[in-house]
Amino acid sequence: MLGSDEIVNGSETIQIRSERRDAAENRQRILNAALKLFEQYGVEQVSMNQIANEAQVGSGTLYRRYRNKGELCLDLIKDNVDLLFSDIETYLVQNQSDSPSQRLKGILSLFIRLREKKAQLLTGVEGSSSTNPPRSIIESPVFNELHQLLVKLFDEMNATEQIHFNSVFRADMLLTALSRASYSFQRDERGYSPEMILEQLCALFSLNK
Amino acid sequence: MLGSDEIVNGSETIQIRSERRDAAENRQRILNAALKLFEQYGVEQVSMNQIANEAQVGSGTLYRRYRNKGELCLDLIKDNVDLLFSDIETYLVQNQSDSPSQRLKGILSLFIRLREKKAQLLTGVEGSSSTNPPRSIIESPVFNELHQLLVKLFDEMNATEQIHFNSVFRADMLLTALSRASYSFQRDERGYSPEMILEQLCALFSLNK
DNA sequence: AGTATAAGGGGAGAGCACTCCACTTGTCAA
DNA sequence: TTGACAAGTGGAGTGCTCTCCCCTTATACT
Structure with missing residues (x-):
């Protein structure tokens, strides 16, 4: 088995892998970058691309974690x-x-x-x-x-x-x-x-x- | 004077040219195209580009007349x-x-x-x-x-x-x-x-x- | 340590709204 | 008829959101 955590859900056992270390780092970088840009320019003015750039991740990575700016904002508050x-x-x-x-x-x-x-x-x-x-x-x-x-x-x-x-x-x-x-x-x-x-x-x- | 209509507005006289013939034709083509596409695919699914293509006008022409899809819809209803x-x-x-x-x-x-x-x-x-x-x-x-x-x-x-x-x-x-x-x-x-x-x-x- | 595997990464690219501007054309006055 | 010029045209270009997909890597089990 590959999972590190297990959850029993009804009669099935579901694997939940905890977040990879590198992924967690990226997540933090994204959050920091977003916060910084939001404070500097205002939420509306900041694009997802800008956030990805500032956080030094590809836009695919950003979107993998947050389907849109709304979800990112939600994580921030x-x-x-x-x-x-x-x-x-x-x-x-x-x-x-x-x-x-x-x-x-x-x-x-x-x-x-x-x-x-x-x-x-x-x-x-x-x-x-x-x-x-x-x-x-x-x-x-x-x-x-x-x-x-x-x-x-x-x-x-x-x-x-x-x-x-x-x-x-x-x-x-x-x-x-x-x-x-x-x-x-x-x-x-x-x-x-x-x-x-x-x-x-x-x-x-x-x-x- | 170039205008064909005149309107007295306060103390100033303002020229209002009536719509050019070719422009009127384009307008009608845009409206027809939009209606057709809207009926076929639904309003939300149709992009301004699609409308411009279907109407055989450049997107600039479309946007000159309607600043956005909302204005176009408004004209249609x-x-x-x-x-x-x-x-x-x-x-x-x-x-x-x-x-x-x-x-x-x-x-x-x-x-x-x-x-x-x-x-x-x-x-x-x-x-x-x-x-x-x-x-x-x-x-x-x-x-x-x-x-x-x-x-x-x-x-x-x-x-x-x-x-x-x-x-x-x-x-x-x-x-x-x-x-x-x-x-x-x-x-x-x-x-x-x-x-x-x-x-x-x-x-x-x-x-x- | 080695390896299979799923999670994660990144960037090309599709498709969108909308702008800009060099060019064309209809219209009016002369 | 003609010429001036505002009105109109069209498409290249910008910057955006979001997807797709191939590649890399951390992880857990052996």
Whole structure:
């Protein structure tokens, strides 16, 4: 057997080789190069070629690891994203006596904070590739995880209150409203602050109870 | 003077030459070629190069007339869009005694009908260029015009009812929800019919009065 | 140590959007 | 009719994303 790790999956045994040493080095070089270029020129302005050059790898190597700039961005903010979700978790535990809508608002607030902190990279995460259809945001991993949380809370709201809305649909809409296109349009063109956007959204989704 | 038409604009006189005959022919050939290719392969699958080839013009000529595929699509559904807005106008006149929210719903219904009829081309209108920032949908001409109508009706709702929402923000969100990404996600992934989407949106924006 | 094998590497190249600009041509006024 | 010139043309060229595929190499087992 060639594998170094084994995982038992149902009745089958699957080999998982750990990342080769040289591959790990390249990965780090790519990440460093990307970070450097992103900081210098801005995420949007940097091409995959530039990153490959700066990292001294062929573009094939770059694309082998990251199918597009979005995935690269995601890797760069992975720590922040993990932090977001652990923040959310502690928040939910500490405030479990609050109403569902209050907790929902809290989550939105935490997410918006990340949006603001890592605006460019998060934009990169969303605006991914060109060939695979530019589907909805909901299919991006970060948003997907968030979606489940939102649905749970909307369900709770439905149980608590008299009305009965479609939780999945509402979560979809809320996330769509928080997507780059929509959010940054409100920020830049409409001139709203993060707090104002949060309040408007709470009003729209009746989250003020 | 070289111009064939004149327009008085303030204190200045501006020349407007009518389109050259050969240019008009090319324009028609481009439109025909695009339509043919779009029908055969689908809007997304057809490149500007292909269109230029099929139309037997250089790509420079194509781009002189249409800065991107979105503008080309817009030209192809211009008649339908004009029809939409005249339909909306007659609808609003005939139903002016309805509540603002009812009329709003009527407009949404008409728009969704267009979405369904010209789904692909409308998608093309939105997903325009690559260099100019892929800003919000609201900046697309069709959506912009719709936006003004929505704001007016939301304002009316505010005047009629006790609550006071932000009309511009609500119109932004409503249009975002009707944008290609969001709408076609609901259609294709969530499996909702146009009618169901309409109902969900009405519930979310409390348009059921 | 030797070797088979899969993981990784790199670069040529396809195909794309879009620009630039030297050239051609239709149009109008004289 | 003719000439001036804006309008229009076309294709070479740039720089991009992303794929393909042949080659190299680290690794695990013998």
